[in-house]
Amino acid sequence: MQKIALIGSTGSIGKQVLEIVRRYPAEFSVTALVAGSDEAALAAQKAEFRPRIAYCASRGEMPEDLFDDCDTALIAAAGFSGLGYTLAAARAGKKIALANKESLVCGGALVIAAAQDGGAQIVPVDSEHSAIFQALSFDRAASFERLVLTASGGPFFGMEQGSLAAVTAADALNHPTWHMGSKITIDSATLLNKGYEVIEAHWLYNAAFDRIDAVVHPESIVHSLVYFSDGAALAQLGYPDMRVPIQLALTYPRRLPCAPQLDLVKLGALHFYPLPREKFPCFDLALSAGRAGGTAPTVLNGAAETAVKAFLEGSITFPQIAETIEDALNKISFTAADCYETLREADLLTRRAATAFIYGK
Ligand code: MG
Secondary structure, three states: OEEEEEEOOOOHHHHHHHHHHHHOOOOEEEEEEEEOOOHHHHHHHHHHHOOOEEEEHHHOOOOOOOOOOOOEEEEOOOHHHHHHHHHHHHHOOOEEEEOOHHHHHHHHHHHHHHHHHHOOEEEEOOHHHHHHHHHOOOOOOOOOOEEEEEEOOOOOOOOOHHHHHHOOHHHHOOOOOOOOOHHHHHHHHHOHHHHHHHHHHHHHOOOOHHHEEEEEOOOOOEEEEEEOOOOOEEEEEOOOOOHHHHHHHHHOOOOOOOOOOOOHHHHOOOOOEEOOOOOOOHHHHHHHHHHHOOOHHHHHHHHHHHHHHHHHOOOOOHHHHHHHHHHHHHHOOOOOOOOHHHHHHHHHHHHHHHHHHHHOO
16 A cells, blocks of 8 residues: 655645545555645545645645655645755655646655655656656666657647737637646747746756757657667657546556557647757756856746736736746846755745736836
């Protein structure tokens, strides 16, 4: 029986984790549930899964004994708030099933070091990184030549650049293949998400940035590829369904029934295109912050979280998301990411600066 502490239990990923627990009650139990602010949904989950701890992050500091009795910490909290949980689980030496991208984007160096010191194991939940993990036979330290991440391209891939200023939040939330939370769906439309995933891959697989590429693949069937020195490339294929990488992060190397089998004849064809980097500048902004390191990716993320919230509220246009991020990266000076508190301060400073940029206009 694998005991799970689930952080972000009322979000899109969290609900799918609990669906898997419900399906395999002999395999999994839940020791802790942490929600962001949805007290009512948390109460219902608490009654069903009977965890030792059920806690709403909006109440304040996380309980110190959150990870005491779990085998696996599944971190699916939203945004920068996930980092504190990931670091605590790493220090506690747990298996970390990591669905929160910002933990590695903002705190990659700290998280990897804390996991090494604490004896924690990091297992990717993000579908692209799970695909790579599978292609590397579940060995994050295996050698390879190159990683290629696939991107759906989002809802605006084929749109003219000039039309992007007129798109609405509702247009951007209408993702062609994946059904996810609102922040990541907007990040998929701007391609910021793919930039985040390059940074995640950099930390997870110890890969230099120039060994990681991304291509648009509108069908979202090939979930990513690993190229090897002999010219071979291994990919993982499947319908876009987050339950597969979530469940595999819990059970690997075992596989349990989860999702429908792929019908290649019915699909007929798969397509691949270069990433339209000029039309979607967030991708390169993310890469430049990732390469700069230190607090730069935290500045990128703080500005992005602020800008996406403003876009969802209708306060800024779609292209102004990238403008807000670029302004923050230009204005705020970066320092070394020596500890969590440094990142926390950079995050708060950036949110203030981005808010002033958006609403001070
Ligand atoms: Mg992904």
